[in-house]
Amino acid sequence: MTKPLQVLLISGSVRAASTNTAVLTTVQHIAPEGVRAVMYTGLARLPHFNPDDDRDPLHPEVAALRTHIKAADALLFSTPEYAGSLPGSFKNLLDWSIGGGEMNGQPVAWINAAGCGAPTGAVDAHATLLKVLSYTGSVVVEGACMRLPVERRMVGNQDTITDPAVRTQLMVVIEQLARHLRAASS
Numbered sequence: 684m685t686k687p688l689q690v691l692l693i694s695g696s697v698r699a700a701s702t703n704t705a706v707l708t709t710v711q712h713i714a715p716e717g718v719r720a721v722m723y724t725g726l727a728r729l730p731h732f733n734p735d736d737d738r739d740p741l742h743p744e745v746a747a748l749r750t751h752i753k754a755a756d757a758l759l760f761s762t763p764e765y766a767g768s769l770p771g772s773f774k775n776l777l778d779w780s781i782g783g784g785e786m787n788g789q790p791v792a793w794i795n796a797a798g799c800g801a802p803t804g805a806v807d808a809h810a811t812l813l814k815v816l817s818y819t820g821s822v823v824v825e826g827a828c829m830r831l832p833v834e835r836r837m838v839g840n841q842d843t844i845t846d847p848a849v850r851t852q853l854m855v856v857i858e859q860l861a862r863h864l865r866a867a868s869s
């Protein structure tokens with residue numbers, strides 16, 4: 684039996700009722716056969732990035748983050764924008780991801796789920812995300828990146844998106860990412 688492709692889902696929001704986390708939780712639920720989508724849940728527990736601490740023994744949360752990234756075939760991000768940029772906690776995660784080198788050459792994609800509560804449509808956060816990713820050495824899979832507005836009313840009681848059209852588009856994202864990974868490994 685072929686090993687399933689492992690996709691690590693990373694939400695840039697620590698808010699309990701986050702639409703971005705709901706988007707990724709939905710991806711986890713609808714991932715097709717042969718794809719194992721794993722949610723990273725440690726964002727709020729990461730220490731503040733400090734280059735002095737980027738050495739062994741690493742803080743256990745940093746070590747766990749790097750282990751998750753290393754184990755993944757690809758990463759899928761969904762992040763809000765705060766004050767014209769990435770949320771500080773998410774930028775902190777990205778800062779920690781650089782020193783270990785685990786993302787070097789790793790395929791990544793993003794979903795911009797900003798809805799009508801996001802006045803600038805989170806475009807600056809995504810421009811920053813691309814800039815930061817260029818420092819990690821990761822490879823952006825353009826065909827699996829999507830601008831997909833999600834409203835808070837679309838989040839159901841299982842913290843997943845109920846809107847059928849959005850769910851269909853999320854299926855497209857994960858299938859495109861899987862297609863890229865399979866093509867790259869063949």
Ligand SMILES: Cc1cc2nc3c(=O)[nH]c(=O)nc-3n(C[C@H](O)[C@H](O)[C@H](O)COP(=O)(O)O)c2cc1C
Pocket residue numbers: 696697698700701702703704762763764765766767768797798800801802803804805806
């Ligand atoms: C303090 C604050 C600043 C924000 N700044 C922006 C912004 O600059 N651009 C934008 O498009 N949305 C902005 N928003 C809206 C959030 O991105 C939006 O509420 C988003 O849904 C939050 O994501 P979440 O539901 O995953 O937590 C801001 C929200 C807050 C609370």
